[in-house]
Amino acid sequence: MKSGRFNRLRLLPIIAATVIAVMTIAVESCNDIGCTDLRSSIPxxxxxxxxxxxxxxxxxxxxxxxxxxxxxxxxxxxxxxxxxxxxxxxxxxxxxxxxxxxxxxxxxxxxxxxxxxxxxxxxxxxxxxxxxxxxxxxxxxxxxxxxxxxxxxxxxxxxxxxxxxxxxxxxxxx
Amino acid sequence: MRILKAIIAAAVIAMLSFTATGQRRITPVENPATRTQHISKKLRADTLDRTNIVEKTDSRGNIILVDTVTGKEVVDSTKIPVVPPMKYPLVYSASIGVNVWDPIMRAIGQKYGLVEFSGEFNMHNRYIPVFEFGLGQADNTPDGNNYHYRSPIAPYFRIGMNYNFLYNSSPDYMAMAGIRYGFSPFSYSVEATSTGSSYWGESDVISIPSQHVTAGYFAILFNLRVRIAGPVYVGWAFSYHSILHESKTPHGNPWYIPGYGTRTSAISGAFSVTYTLDLTGRQRKKKETHLPGTEPIMNEVPQIYNTEETEIK
Structure with a gap:
């Protein structure tokens, strides 16, 4: 039983890092739209x-x-x-x-x-x-x-x- | 002839004795079985002959069983959905948590966000009102662009509720959907150099002084939470959010809204560590103190018998 908990706690940082990495990529890819207009106001x-x-x-x-x-x-x-x-x-x-x-x-x-x-x-x-x-x-x-x-x-x-x-x-x- | 008479006499005695025994055994006795016999008969009368049954659906979506011989119609009660009862009490638990998503993201290059704390009140392990408080800040000078954006430390607040889909399961696992309303009073300023045409040969400095803004937004989120040890849980969340209102300034919209993220970020994440306090006034059962999936199969360890050979006397 202790070994089960130990293994789970050892895996937790890996799971957390993986989830955060996947979430980061997903969030950033969804939010990066770039500049679709001009970078200055010129009539x-x-x-x-x-x-x-x-x-x-x-x-x-x-x-x-x-x-x-x-x-x-x-x-x-x-x-x-x-x-x-x-x-x-x-x-x-x-x-x-x-x-x-x-x-x-x-x-x-x-x-x-x-x-x-x-x-x-x-x-x-x-x-x-x-x-x-x-x-x-x-x-x-x-x-x-x-x-x-x-x-x-x-x-x-x-x-x-x-x-x-x-x-x-x-x-x-x- | 004597023998025949003896056999007949014995047979008559035996029949009489069996009859007497049987009469004693069928003496009427009032017991629960006999008391419910009339109910059973009634139930038998109401029972449909399954060989003559057809199904149809009424306007309410109920399955109706129709006996094609007698014309009797009965609602199929086995198809009526049963609302499961609440397994956990109304006042079940309270939690405080910290969202470390922004600190982690800042460590890997994000230019905004600080930290967030939350408080929750768990009702029936199903409805969970939530209050969140955090601090946000931004300082960004992006490569390849012309500005330095600053937003000093500002508070933000969110209120809302989570709904735990696994409300009758072990509270060690929670899969929740939630809604939030958040708002933040904050300010921002921008210093930049003009990237306009160089035709006039003028180098213009663009300066946006501190602008005070109050913004409100809503969010819908999906949240997974797992107990890792004792009262400590970790959780991951994805949220979609949209701005509901914000103060207008003549200098454009803020890039960063505390608690919301950047204005172009419709989706954000969260990684929380939560401490949960049991409010039921009872100790958790011993078997619930095990990590999920590590519960012992047997509650008691069977006695180990002496396997040494004993001397037969």
Missing amino acids: LAGFYSSSTGSQVTIDSLLIGGVSAPHDSLLVDSGARTSSLYLPFRAEKPSTTYFIKYVRKELDFPELTDTIKFDYTSTAYFASADCGAMFIYDIKSISYTRHLIDSVAITDSLINNMDMERIKIFFRTSE
């Missing part, structure tokens, strides 16, 4: 035709931030694009971008369009996997209307969900 803007309302791909554009370091660009002239991310300045209440058209018949400085976003930024903890970031609440938009027809915001809250929230409608020919 995605899409280009649309004002005449048809459909998304368009535009070339011969230069797009960059006003006062960006080294006059760096987001889109260079050789690129064809139908959408792009427009990162906001977290420590500033607004961010302004310019769109310069470099096609020969449009390549005049006075035709360059600008879009200014005014917003508030808030420090935000998204999740353990996606981390911490700033989120933005767009308060207003102002823009020139040389070749831009209008700018629409589908959702003023910019967080790390990868979805298009800004629509830029250009005057395009049929």
Whole structure:
């Protein structure tokens, strides 16, 4: 009888360790989902035709931030694009971008369009996997209307969900 | 002829004597058997002839036996489920326990959790109200990410009940399902560097000051418990839980909720050591003090007889 108890007590740590290991693997595998969104809040803007309302791909554009370091660009002239991310300045209440058209018949400085976003930024903890970031609440938009027809915001809250929230409608020919 | 008369006379005497003996033996005697004879006759009258029986089920799910000859219908009482009686008293035992799951997990790298204590009151070895109290804390700087998450030590509380499926079996083994409601007032803060676009060349520091949150949640669990020695039990539990309510902050949701675990953890585990106090006011029987499966087959050791050869005188 004593030997039975002794054997049982000797086996107990092994049984406990095995159960804990199995439970740990099960718990962790059930709980590990990873970051399925972006790790920062960057608004995605899409280009649309004002005449048809459909998304368009535009070339011969230069797009960059006003006062960006080294006059760096987001889109260079050789690129064809139908959408792009427009990162906001977290420590500033607004961010302004310019769109310069470099096609020969449009390549005049006075035709360059600008879009200014005014917003508030808030420090935000998204999740353990996606981390911490700033989120933005767009308060207003102002823009020139040389070749831009209008700018629409589908959702003023910019967080790390990868979805298009800004629509830029250009005057395009049929 | 004489001989024939003698035989006939002997036969008559023998018959008379047997008759007299038989009459003495059939003298009416009132005994329990004779008193219940009329009941037996009635029962025989109610008994169905099994050769003519068909079964059918009524709207309540009872099995009805129908005698196809007489048309008599009887509920088959052998098929009616019998609710087993409670084997153990209402006030059966009380327990205190410690959940060492989090300390063990922290030793192998988990970044949250401290320790938990529980108190239980066992009724009929079946219904077990539970109160749990614990302390939680988190400090996490994950590799490959941009933040340092802190949640200082905070209490949490859970109340609920376990149901022991083995309530009429030996209390040395318990297989239980339970429900819990838990809540915790706690706070958290985050320090991080921005991982946003480097386009603007600005290195932003993200600072979320201490946020005070109260969160409540429910849990359903399955729990196995085994007595290992005397009043000491060990138990393993799996629980599924979900947040019912929590305070909203403008800086997002907390990663860790004391007593709940991380917010993405729908499943958690527990490993508990429990001390149980018998409240029945009696000593446990000697045979119950043996470990499960090690009970002696015979209560008394048979006498060992002297096997030495004895001298025959």
